Amino acid sequence: MSATPIPPRLEVQSLRRVFDGQPVVDDVSFSIPAGQVTCLLGPSGCGKSTTLRMIAGVDMQDAGRIFVDGKLICDTVFRVPPERRAIGLMFQDFALFPHLTVAENVGFGLKGSAAEKRARVEELLGKVRLTRHANSYPHALSGGEQQRVALARALAPRPGILLMDEPFSGLDERLRDDIRDDTLALLKDEGTAVLLVTHEPHEAMRMADEILLMRSGKIVQRGAPYNLYNAPVDRAAAAFFSDINVLKGRVQGALTPTPFGDFLTPGHADGTEIDIVIRPQHLKIDFDRAGRGPNPTPQDGTPARGIVERARFLGRESLVEFRMEFDGSILRASVPNVFLPKPGTPMWLMIRRDRCFVFAA
Ligand SMILES: Nc1ncnc2c1ncn2[C@@H]1O[C@H](COP(=O)(O)OP(=O)(O)OP(=O)(O)O)[C@@H](O)[C@H]1O
Numbered sequence: 620m621s622a623t624p625i626p627p628r629l630e631v632q633s634l635r636r637v638f639d640g641q642p643v644v645d646d647v648s649f650s651i652p653a654g655q656v657t658c659l660l661g662p663s664g665c666g667k668s669t670t671l672r673m674i675a676g677v678d679m680q681d682a683g684r685i686f687v688d689g690k691l692i693c694d695t696v697f698r699v700p701p702e703r704r705a706i707g708l709m710f711q712d713f714a715l716f717p718h719l720t721v722a723e724n725v726g727f728g729l730k731g732s733a734a735e736k737r738a739r740v741e742e743l744l745g746k747v748r749l750t751r752h753a754n755s756y757p758h759a760l761s762g763g764e765q766q767r768v769a770l771a772r773a774l775a776p777r778p779g780i781l782l783m784d785e786p787f788s789g790l791d792e793r794l795r796d797d798i799r800d801d802t803l804a805l806l807k808d809e810g811t812a813v814l815l816v817t818h819e820p821h822e823a824m825r826m827a828d829e830i831l832l833m834r835s836g837k838i839v840q841r842g843a844p845y846n847l848y849n850a851p852v853d854r855a856a857a858a859f860f861s862d863i864n865v866l867k868g869r870v871q872g873a874l875t876p877t878p879f880g881d882f883l884t885p886g887h888a889d890g891t892e893i894d895i896v897i898r899p900q901h902l903k904i905d906f907d908r909a910g911r912g913p914n915p916t917p918q919d920g921t922p923a924r925g926i927v928e929r930a931r932f933l934g935r936e937s938l939v940e941f942r943m944e945f946d947g948s949i950l951r952a953s954v955p956n957v958f959l960p961k962p963g964t965p966m967w968l969m970i971r972r973d974r975c976f977v978f979a980a
Pocket residue numbers: 638639643661662663664665666667668669670818
């Protein structure tokens with residue numbers, strides 16, 4: 620006897636949406652198990668909200684199917700209406716009802732006896748730490764407190780799935796990380812499957828178990844935050860998560876020669892133009908010793924000299940821009956803490972071979 624596998628809470632198969640002849644969501648498939656937070660991450664206009672709206676049932680796909688707990692809820696013929704999907708929604712403009720108290724807002728969509736409703740509202744207000752504001756009206760709360768009320772309201776009916784569209788974007792920058800962490804703890808506690816839409820990589824890295832990186836209607840890469848950051852599929856995917864430096868080269872044999880020495884570039888035909896992509900924190904910096912730099916090593920390759928153009932202290936790190944002597948281009952290096960060499964100082968840069976990414980240009 621084999622146990623029946625548990626179907627994912629939410630599954631989306633080959634979802635497609637076309638506006639004016641243009642596909643804005645194109646063959647999107649993914650699934651989310653209970654208790655997992657998946658972030659749909661991508662630049663403005665890539666089709667994130669459209670994907671969410673089809674799952675919520677407020678927009679209809681042109682192709683593809685949506686399943687909840689293994690049951691079909693929507694294809695191009697059959698469609699469970701939005702109010703019967705047991706899917707919670709929380710959008711950027713999470714308008715609370717201004718004439719209802721905090722407790723009434725949270726209890727608004729609840730069914731069941733008065734005692735059951737009261738118990739659920741109390742439970743959630745406790746979890747979002749707003750018990751003492753139960754009888755306040757929304758206008759008397761801070762932005763962050765209002766956001767927590769909206770979250771409690773969305774979770775009150777125990778939706779198996781919660782769809783969140785840029786839910787933190789209206790909040791003060793300094794508040795956001797705390798509220799993200801609180802929200803995440805509550806979502807995990809409730810065991811909800813969450814699809815969170817954001818265009819901020821920092822937010823996706825902080826919140827997601829899995830990231831779906833979307834571009835022009837398609838999912839171009841998926842995986843844990845660590846994998847997307849450390850093994851991007853292409854130059855644009857690398858650039859989405861941080862500043863990058865790009866070194867150009869052309870393959871000769873299995874190597875690409877550059878001013879920083881030869882890079883191994885197997886799998887690319889002779890003559891292929893190559894982008895070697897390096898994040899600023901993976902450039903190594905060394906001092907100039909009367910015109911000489913450090914000796915080349917297999918890990919760091921050959922050093923190349925640059926002149927400090929500008930150095931800025933950013934709090935956790937310093938960002939130093941070098942004008943490279945080999946072609947006059949700018950490379951950016953970031954260094955932990957305070958490192959502010961004077962403009963005009965010559966220094967040597969090296970590229971850690973295990974931390975750069977190689978793509979065909
Ligand atoms: N009802 C509509 N009619 C025509 N075009 C639409 C419609 N809704 C969305 N679009 C287009 O589809 C594309 C994707 O829109 P969508 O709102 O899904 O983007 P998004 O990824 O959520 O972007 P943002 O981060 O700016 O919210 C955009 O080019 C948008 O103009």
